[in-house]
Amino acid sequence: MNRIDKIHTTTGRWRYGLFLTLIAALLWGMLPTVLKVLVGHLDAYTISWYRLSLAFAILFAVLSIGGKLSRLRDIDGKSAVLLAIICIGLCVNYVTYAMGVDIVGPGPAQLLIQLNAVFVILGGIFIFKERFTGTQVVGLIAIVAGLALFFHDRLVELFGSVTEYSLGVVILVCSAAALAAYSLAQKQLLLNFSSLQISMMAFVAGALVLLPISAENIPLGIDLHWSGVAMLLFSVVTTLGAYCCYAEALQHWEATKISAVLSTVPLIALGFAELTVYFRPDLFSTDPVSAIGVTGAIVLVVGSYLIAGRTG
Helix, strand or coil, X not given: CCHHHCCCCCXXXXXXXXXXXXXXXXXXXXXHHHHXXXXXXXXXXXXXXXHHHHHHHHHHHHHHHCCCCHHHHHCCHHHHHHHHHHHHHHHHHXXXXXXXXXXXXXXXXXXXXXXXXXXXXXXXXXXXXXXXXXXXXXXXXXXXXXXXXXXXXXXHXXXXXXXXXXXXXXXXXXXXXXXXXXXXXXXXXXXXXXXXXXXXXXXXXXXXXXXXXXHHHHHHHHCCCHHHHHHHHHHHHHHHHHHHHHHHHHXXXXXXXXXXXXXXXXXXXXXXXXXXXXXXXXXXXXXXXXXXXXXXXXXXXXXXXXXXXXXX
């Protein structure tokens, strides 16, 4: 039987999986602020192209030195389909996320992208047959309630008319769905390839897809100020670090548990954005978060923990 026909199971090394997930959470929490600054100098397509192509170059060198490229010849029909889903999901997520961050800001964007956890959890239930309990139902309700509380002062704008802000919210929901498709396809493909191999294939495919769109603006990245280059390189490190840690964590820990830990990313993003504005108010501004909004963010985190928490 082809290994792709089996269902992926974890190794049970949950402490290692937790460690990797925490690193991914920290990197993803810092990324929105970096992208918010970068989109003032480069468009979302070009930023995404740089992130994907440079990350591919690094991974290609690492895998070549380690002699781990040979297994890429084992790609069959089903693996190719999963790779296509991964590539499309990654490209859509990268571009739409950068667009969304520019419109709604780092903190709210990371809060909305947290819907990825809901999509992954639902996929884990229906595809990988993971359990879904009454406690998790309460968690799902809490996630929806948390989003409603956080955006309480914009609900009329979001549902009453089509504005730039409401468009940004829709873009970020699509970004979350694309990331979930990427994550679920990647989890199954781990049966045939390592996390680094999968990431490398996704990065090069995504870079090739975005090349025709971003080709005209690629030279602008070279002309960035040194601080802009540093942020662009940091976004590449985030690409490699967060995604590879996340992919490797899926080998050792259940998707639901990983999603529970990653539920803290919006709070990290909110905190890092506010800290950046405090020290560098010239970079960008953030909408003040009310007590109700903070409560909503906390409720969402608790809800994500409940929906992805350990069941008896």
